[in-house]
Amino acid sequence: MGYDLQITRGGRAPVGEQEWRSYVAADPEFELTGVSETPTPDGVLRYENPGLACWSGHPGGEQVWFDFRRDRVVVKNPDEPTIAKMIEVARALGARVEGDDGEVYESPGAPPRSPRGSLVDRVGSWFGRRRPIQAAAPVACEFATGQRVRDALGRAGTVIAIDARANHGLGAIAVRFDDGRELTFASVASGLEPMAAQGDD
16 A cells, blocks of 8 residues: 655645646756556556656656645655655645654654644643642641631531641641531631630630
């Protein structure tokens, strides 16, 4: 089946046939033939396409076919010198050289750049490259272990533990209520009030 590379502009304005013909006419290494023939054991295999051009500048003396079709220029099984020529042509046309799987060839002799992933993949990658978010500085707690407090429902209890670094720095306050239940509140929004402040102690 082979491996094709193409000169394309992707989702931008397509490469036009007249634009391709103009490039071929200006490059002395190209000839617009419109047809190629290859001898086979069963005869001659003939391929015709008005945008077919032969590149004669290959350092090995080979004929390489650049086939313009459907707004792109396709080359089958290109070797390194051919890929280098494709990159040169692509730059002249304001296009890029792309492989079957969307990989992009940007420099002769260099490996291709992987295709861009989906938007979700790119956003995930962007966040992955960001510096880790540092935990917030611990919140100062206005209560102390052993202090009597009252919650938003008016239930009385005693602070039994305080952890300023819990909840990613938001803090935690553990309270044992007079009815025996123990609950933990975030320090920044506990809803607790010191009982002494209400004159209930």
